[in-house]
Amino acid sequence: MKNYLSITPEIQEAIAAGKPVVALESTILSHGMPYPENLEFAHKVEEIIRAEGAIPATTAIIGGKLCIGLDSDQLELMCRAENVGKVSRRDVATYVATNQVGATTVATTMMLADMAGIRFFATGGIGGVHRGAETTMDISADLQELANTKVGVICAGAKSLLDIGLTLEYLETMGVPVLGLKTDDFPAFYCRKSGFGVDYNAPDEATVAKIMKTKWDLGLKGGSVIANPIPAEYELDFDEMEEVINRALKAAEEEGIRGKATTPFLLAHIKDYTKGVSLASNLQLAYNNAKEAAKIAVEFAKL
Numbered sequence: 001m002k003n004y005l006s007i008t009p010e011i012q013e014a015i016a017a018g019k020p021v022v023a024l025e026s027t028i029l030s031h032g033m034p035y036p037e038n039l040e041f042a043h044k045v046e047e048i049i050r051a052e053g054a055i056p057a058t059t060a061i062i063g064g065k066l067c068i069g070l071d072s073d074q075l076e077l078m079c080r081a082e083n084v085g086k087v088s089r090r091d092v093a094t095y096v097a098t099n100q101v102g103a104t105t106v107a108t109t110m111m112l113a114d115m116a117g118i119r120f121f122a123t124g125g126i127g128g129v130h131r132g133a134e135t136t137m138d139i140s141a142d143l144q145e146l147a148n149t150k151v152g153v154i155c156a157g158a159k160s161l162l163d164i165g166l167t168l169e170y171l172e173t174m175g176v177p178v179l180g181l182k183t184d185d186f187p188a189f190y191c192r193k194s195g196f197g198v199d200y201n202a203p204d205e206a207t208v209a210k211i212m213k214t215k216w217d218l219g220l221k222g223g224s225v226i227a228n229p230i231p232a233e234y235e236l237d238f239d240e241m242e243e244v245i246n247r248a249l250k251a252a253e254e255e256g257i258r259g260k261a262t263t264p265f266l267l268a269h270i271k272d273y274t275k276g277v278s279l280a281s282n283l284q285l286a287y288n289n290a291k292e293a294a295k296i297a298v299e300f301a302k303l
């Protein structure tokens with residue numbers, strides 16, 4: 001496996017010394033945000049993690065390697081997103097073996113982080129059970145990965161383009177803890193509340209770190225969802241977002257969008273319909289998740 005991993009020296013040293021490291025995904029860059037806003041985001045999110053005393057590790061598949069930590073040229077490549085695929089678990093070996101450039105989803109970033117020994121990962125929102133999954137069977141591979149892979153994922157919950165209730169049921173069945181960071185409510189990405197609760201309201205970052213340490217000390221496999229609501233000043237109106245999401249879902253149905261194209265299609269339409277307002281919120285909630293992930297990783301490193 002080592003032959004396929006390309007970890008920057010800084011990250012390698014930090015992992016070996018037990019210092020805090022936070023993984024970041026690249027699908028959010030290549031397929032979740034427009035250029036050049038995504039490039040500014042990619043650099044700023046890394047700075048935020050450093051400011052908290054942790055090391056950022058953005059992941060991608062480039063040149064037949066699983067890359068942990070990207071230089072500025074590689075970040076630019078992922079953000080320009082020309083011929084960059086969206087790589088989930090099933091695509092990893094194909095992209096490595098055939099030398100294609102791949103952006104890592106939540107599932108794949110968890111895989112790469114685990115291979116490198118990184119225990120925390122910050123993103124925007126996780127994939128989940130799609131609305132209508134009872135007929136389409138569209139359930140994100142992110143949920144299986146959370147069940148199996150030892151990484152805590154700090155996110156702003158999940159977008160309500162998913163069926164949040166079914167997503168939480170699925171996570172319960174698979175034994176994935178859903179922790180709220182200073183909240184009783186499972187957040188719905190742009191909105192602080194989804195109408196659903198979390199399993200446990202963790203009062204601070206140190207408690208989250210302790211729960212994860214305990215889970216893994218007990219030999220329990222898998223990760224956790226650490227739900228961190230968007231800061232109130234950037235929150236969008238739930239009903240307005242519902243309308244936008246329903247429009248996007250209708251467009252997807254009319255155009256016959258299926259499989260892995262579904263999530264990027266919906267994200268792009270939501271952004272267009274809200275004329276960039278949703279993008280500004282998206283950036284802010286992801287920054288907030290990076291900051292909290294770094295704090296949790298710092299606390300975890302003390303244990």
Ligand code: PSU
Nearest residue numbers: 027028032105106125127140141260263
């Ligand atoms: N949800 C978002 N923004 C994103 C994604 C999900 O709000 O960018 C991306 C993540 O990379 C996630 C992937 O892992 O989409 C899920 O895709 P799918 O539903 O095809 O599993």
Ligand code: MN
Nearest residue numbers: 138139140259
């Ligand atoms: Mn899917």
